[in-house]
Amino acid sequence: MVGGDVAAAVELSDVVVSYGEKTAVGGVSLSMPRGRVLALLGHNGAGKTSLLQVCEGFRRPDAGSARVLGLDPVGDHDELMPRLGIMLQSGGVYPWAAAGEILRLFASFAANPLDTGMLMDRLGLRKVERTRFRRLSGGEQQRLSLAVALVGRPELVFLDEPTAGMDTEARHTTWQLIEELRADGVSVLLTTHLLDEAERLADDVVIMKSGKIAATGTPASLTAAAGIDLLEVRADPGLDLLTLPFPAKEASPGEYSITGALDTRALADVLGWFAATGAHVTAVSSRRRTLEDVYLSLTSDLVGASQ
Numbered sequence: 532m533v534g535g536d537v538a539a540a541v542e543l544s545d546v547v548v549s550y551g552e553k554t555a556v557g558g559v560s561l562s563m564p565r566g567r568v569l570a571l572l573g574h575n576g577a578g579k580t581s582l583l584q585v586c587e588g589f590r591r592p593d594a595g596s597a598r599v600l601g602l603d604p605v606g607d608h609d610e611l612m613p614r615l616g617i618m619l620q621s622g623g624v625y626p627w628a629a630a631g632e633i634l635r636l637f638a639s640f641a642a643n644p645l646d647t648g649m650l651m652d653r654l655g656l657r658k659v660e661r662t663r664f665r666r667l668s669g670g671e672q673q674r675l676s677l678a679v680a681l682v683g684r685p686e687l688v689f690l691d692e693p694t695a696g697m698d699t700e701a702r703h704t705t706w707q708l709i710e711e712l713r714a715d716g717v718s719v720l721l722t723t724h725l726l727d728e729a730e731r732l733a734d735d736v737v738i739m740k741s742g743k744i745a746a747t748g749t750p751a752s753l754t755a756a757a758g759i760d761l762l763e764v765r766a767d768p769g770l771d772l773l774t775l776p777f778p779a780k781e782a783s784p785g786e787y788s789i790t791g792a793l794d795t796r797a798l799a800d801v802l803g804w805f806a807a808t809g810a811h812v813t814a815v816s817s818r819r820r821t822l823e824d825v826y827l828s829l830t831s832d833l834v835g836a837s838q
């Protein structure tokens with residue numbers, strides 16, 4: 532990290548991206564500090580890739596402004612590119628070149644590249660070093676794209692669905708690499724559809740819905756916000772839940788889930804309510820809602836809407 536250089540990794544102000552009549556990003560503002568991992572979540576078509584393209588300088592916003600490492604991603608593109616690592620959603624490299632050649636080519640563009648052999652070993656690419664890109668499996672192409680993004684020791688990395696199509700081992704290696712990047716002070720902006728991935732890796736989460744920000748926060752703050760604990764109670768089926776002082780539903784016969792700010796007092800109230808109905812309670816469990824619960828509650832009305 533350069534001392535005294537305090538510009539945010541990414542600073543977006545009212546960014547709009549339109550494709551003809553279609554508004555893909557409808558006024559997004561966010562500030563991503565350096566050295567953190569930010570996960571951009573959202574349904575298919577929410578505008579995540581369009582927003583990344585603005586940050587990468589591949590698309591000029593139709594309105595609003597973007598600064599990346601304190602620079603204009605379009606106007607200062609040449610100055611910025613050597614400081615960025617970019618993993619596109621698919622391909623983006625020469626389909627006829629071999630995996631090893633591609634990685635060494637990108638390493639040759641960098642002033643102080645990582646050791647390509649080490650990266651190939653880490654990402655399990657040695658055995659396909661001489662295989663042409665277009666003959667690699669989808670997961671191998673993803674691993675190579677990640678290696679290409681990292682080989683130049685970037686300060687800021689953009690990863691568009693980095694583990695999509697990867698097997699479990701490669702996914703864990705990728706997670707480790709991202710954690711190592713953060714430990715080295717590198718900033719990482721990634722998109723993902725995997726909520727457990729975001730929960731594990733991200734310092735900050737931005738949930739997008741139809742081109743706008745629906746929620747932001749740390750995974751802990753998003754899941755710990757009031758009203759998001761979950762209590763599951765097994766009891767007699769068919770209880771009338773209308774008088775229960777918390778949102779509740781009978782998920783399946785005799786399986787009740789109750790959501791709310793369930794502190795000790797509230798838990799006592801809920802169990803007291805079951806006792807008062809005379810119902811026979813056979814099991815009680817509670818869990819903190821996961822990021823996936825929060826995400827689904829924010830975006831569930833979109834299920835099927837994008838089809």
Ligand SMILES: Nc1ncnc2c1ncn2[C@@H]1O[C@H](COP(=O)(O)OP(=O)(O)OP(=O)(O)O)[C@@H](O)[C@H]1O
Nearest residue numbers: 550553554555573574575576577578579580581582
């Ligand atoms: N080149 C384009 N021309 C027209 N419409 C586009 C273009 N690129 C994206 N779109 C539309 O803009 C919207 C946002 O697309 P974008 O790729 O940014 O979403 P996303 O959140 O990355 O989706 P996914 O999770 O499926 O990758 C979508 O409705 C998409 O169809």
